[in-house]
Amino acid sequence: MTDKPDLIYLDYAATTPVDPRVVAAMSRLLEMDGDFANPSADHLAGRRSSVHVANAAEQLAALLHVHPDRLIWTSGATESNNLAIIGAARARQHRGQHLITMPTEHKAVTDVFRALERQGFDVTWLLPDECGALDIDALEAAFRDDTQLVSIMHVNNETGLLQDIARIGESCRRRDVLLHVDAAQSVGKLPVDLGQLPVDLASMTAHKMYGPKGIGGLYIADRPGCHIEPLMFGGGQQRRLRPGTLAVHLIAGFGCAAEIAATSLAEDLEHLTTLRDQLWAGIRDVPGIRLNGDIDNSFPGILNASIADIEGESLLLALEPLCVATGSACNSQSQEPSYVLRALGRSDAEAQSAIRFSLGRQTRSEDIVVAVRRYRSAVSKLRDLAPVLAA
C-alpha cells in the first residue's frame, strides 16, 4: 500500500499528518542513543527523559497561556473528555447530580453523559439552533441549584461551528458551576487563551494539530471546587490523576506541535480561510446544496454541506480520490446519518448526503480546484444516473 495515486487529503478534522519537525523531535527519544528512559526513574537517564516532559509541558502551557502544572497528559481527547466529565461529576456529586450538555457534542462527550445518566446523574440536553449554536438564554434557564457541570465544545468537529465559550463560561462562573470544554478541534488551530477564558476543564489531542496520535491533554484550572477524581489507578504519576509510564516521545511531540502552532496559528488561519472561501465559492451554486453550520461563525478549516437527492455512499465513492468525511470520522463506520446534523434539524436524507471537507496546513489551492471539479461532476453524474421521478 505504498503507491497513492493522487489522493487528495481533505480530512484534517479527523486527523492530521505529523509535522516533520515533530517527527524529528520524537525520533530522538526512542532508541538507545536517545532519551528513551522512564522519566520517573531515579537515575541519570530517567532525569534526562524528564527534561523533555517538563519542556513539553512548558510548550503546551505557553500555547494555552496557563501554568504547566495545570496540564495532565492523557491518551487523547476521548480520555480527556471521560476523565474531565466523569471525574468532575463524581468529585462533586455530593453537592448535586445535575449536568448540562448538548446533543451536538462529539460522541466522546455524549456517550459519557449517557453513561452518567445510567449511573443516576440527571442530564439536561440543550438543543442547538439550526446552525448548531447554543442559546445562552436556554443555558441560563437550564441551571438548577444542583447543577455541577456544563460541557460544551469549542469547535464542532462536523460543521466547524464555534460556540461562544467566553459567555457560556461567565454564566457558569456566576453560578459556581464548572465548565468543561472539548477543545479537540480548536487547540492549536484557533487562539485558545485559557488564562483569560472562564473555563475549568479543557480537553485536547495532539493528532488534530500535527502532533502524534495517542497523546492528549487535560487542562484543570487552579480554582476552588475544580477537582476531578481519577478514572484509573496506579503508580503515582501525574499527581495520581492519570497513572502510567509517561510516553516521553509522544509528550515531546505534542509539545513541539504546540510550539509550532503558537507561531503559525495566524498564518494557518489566513490560509484556511482563503481555501475555504475558494471551495465554497466553487460549489455553493450547485443546485440543492445547503451549508451545514454557519460560515461566518466557524473555524475555517471545516466546511460541511448537504446536497438534495444524492446518496451519500455513492457520492463518497464518486468523489475519490478526495479523502473527505460523511460524518465525524469517529463514528463513520456506522452507516447511520450524522446525529449532529439531525440535531440541527436536517432530514435523514440531507444528513446522509453531507460531505465534510476539512482543510489543513498542507492543503493547496490546486487541491481545492480538483475538489470543486470532482464535487460538481460527482453530483451531476449521480443525478444523471437517478430515475426520473415518474413513479
Place this chain on the structure above:
Amino acid sequence: MTDKPDLIYLDYAATTPVDPRVVAAMSRLLEMDGDFANPSADHLAGRRSSVHVANAAEQLAALLHVHPDRLIWTSGATESNNLAIIGAARARQHRGQHLITMPTEHKAVTDVFRALERQGFDVTWLLPDECGALDIDALEAAFRDDTQLVSIMHVNNETGLLQDIARIGESCRRRDVLLHVDAAQSVGKLPVDLGQLPVDLASMTAHKMYGPKGIGGLYIADRPGCHIEPLMFGGGQQRRLRPGTLAVHLIAGFGCAAEIAATSLAEDLEHLTTLRDQLWAGIRDVPGIRLNGDIDNSFPGILNASIADIEGESLLLALEPLCVATGSACNSQSQEPSYVLRALGRSDAEAQSAIRFSLGRQTRSEDIVVAVRRYRSAVSKLRDLAPVLAA
C-alpha cells in the same frame, strides 16, 4: 542533554529502548506521504491505515497464540489493568463482589483493587512466601461462593519472580472465577501462550518489549462469563470497549515489536540468562548481600539484591553511571522503601538498599563487568565512610 558519558542502562524492566525496526515501521505512518489517516475513516487513506492496524493485531495475536479479535488496544499496561479489573468486577458484580489479589502486584493492580474496596468490593490480599510466590493452597482456601476475579501477575517487576499461572488458572476455572494476569513484564520476553493458558484477561504494554511507550494491549478470552464493562465512552471504536482514535503508528510499532519478539525470544532468554548469571556470580560474595526473589524461578532479565547496612540513595549515586532502579520505576519518585520487598518480609533497611538490575537485548557482557566493579566499589566506599558502630 546529548552527551551521555558512558551511561550503562540496566533498567530494562522500567522501559526499553525502541528497536530500530520498530522505529522504521512507525516512521512510515506519520507524515503526509505515509499512512497517517484515521483508520476508522471511510475513504482510501483511512482504509490504508486500517490495514496496518489489522496487521499489527495479527502480529501480536501470533505472539500470544490467540485470535486477533480478542485483543483491545489501550494506552499501556496501567490502562489495561484498570480496564480488566474494574471492567470485570463491574460486569460481574451482580454475581458477587469478592476479589482476590496479592500485595506484591504492581501499583497499577494494587491501587485499582484499593479503589474497588472503597467502592464496596471485598478484596482478599494473599501474602506471598519469602520469594514472592503465591501458595496455591492459600488461593484455594481464599475462594468463596461470591468470588468473581483473581488477579496475579506473571513476572514480578521488582524481583523477576515467576508465578505459576497455569496452576492458578486451573484453580480459577474449576470455580468459574475469572483470572486476570498482568503480563507487562512477560509478554515478548517469555513464551506466553494464551491459547493454552487458562487465562481470561491479560495486560501487556509495548514499551517493555522494545516497542513504543503509550500503547498497550488487553487480551479478553472468548469464554462465557468473560466480559468487561468499558472505563471510557466515545466513538464506537474497538467494539465500544475502548474508544478513541486508534494510534496507527503506535499500534503498528507494537505489532512489529511483537513480531520481532516472536522470533528472537529464545535467543534473548539465553542472552539474559548468561548475563544475569555473570552478574550474580560477580556480586554474590559481597558481604551482607541478599537476593530478593528466587533465581531459579525468575525471568532472567531481572536481578534484585539487598545489601546490609548501606543507604540506598547513596548507593544509587555511587553506582553512577549505572542506570539501575531502587524500587519499581513506577513508584521510585516516592522515597518509601519498596512495598513489594516489605511484603516478602524484608526490613525497611533491606528494602531501601535493594538494587534492581534489569538487563535487555542491548546489554553486553562488558556492561556487566563494569556493573560488578561499580557495585563492589560503591559498597566498599560507603562502608568505609560509615561510622564504626561504637556508640
Place this chain on the structure above:
Amino acid sequence: MSIEPYSTRVRALFDTPAHAGGLDDAASSSIDDQGVRIQLFAQVEAGSIRGLRFRAWGCPHVIAAAEAFCECYEGRQASDLSDFTASELMQSLPVPIEKSGRILVIEDAVRSLGKVLCGTSEPHD
C-alpha cells in the same frame, strides 16, 4: 475486517456504467423501496433483448449491480429474465451480505420487467 469495501469489478461498473440512462419506446419497470430507486428499460425484438438500460439511486453496490444485470442480460432472451436471481449478483460482484435487501429490490424490478415483457400475470404457485 474487510478493508476494501468495493471489489475492482464493483468499482469499474460504478465508474463507467455503460448501460445507464433511459430508452425510448421501451418496456420499463420501476421500484422504490428500502431507500433504493430502480428503473429498468428494455427493447425486445423477436423475444430477444436488444437494449437494456437502467437508472438507479442508491449505494455503489446498487448501481454496480444494476449495470452488471444490464451487461449480462442484454442480447439474451426476454424469457431468461425469469432466471435472474439477486444471489448471482451478490456473489459475482460481490455485494456484502448486509446489503442483500437492496439487491432484492433489483430482483423485484427485473421480475416486474419480465412480466411486462412476457405479458404474463403473476404466477400463482
Place this chain on the structure above:
Amino acid sequence: MSIEPYSTRVRALFDTPAHAGGLDDAASSSIDDQGVRIQLFAQVEAGSIRGLRFRAWGCPHVIAAAEAFCECYEGRQASDLSDFTASELMQSLPVPIEKSGRILVIEDAVRSLGKVLCGTSEPHD
C-alpha cells in the same frame, strides 16, 4: 520540578570526600538519629583545629554536608564551631528543604563536638 537532585558541589563532595575517616588521639562526637549516623573527629592545637574528619551513614546530601563542614572548619578556631549552623550548608550545597532534619543531625554533632573541645557544659538559657 527539580530535574537534577544533586548540585555539582554535592556530587564533588560525595565523590571525593577528602575528610572521610577517623583520627587518632582526637576529640570526637557521634550521633545516630533520623536514620542518619554521624561521627566527627577533631585534633586541636592551641585552640585551632588542626585536623577534622568524619564518618557518615546517610543519603548523599548528608555525606556531602559532613565533608563540606570539615573542609570549612579545618584550620579555624575551635571556638568558631559554636557559630556553625545547618542553614549555611543547606544554602551553599544546596540541600533540598525536605532533608533539613538530616542536616540538623550534623548541626547537633558539631555542637556536641564543640562542647567536648571547649570542655563547657550545656548552657542553660
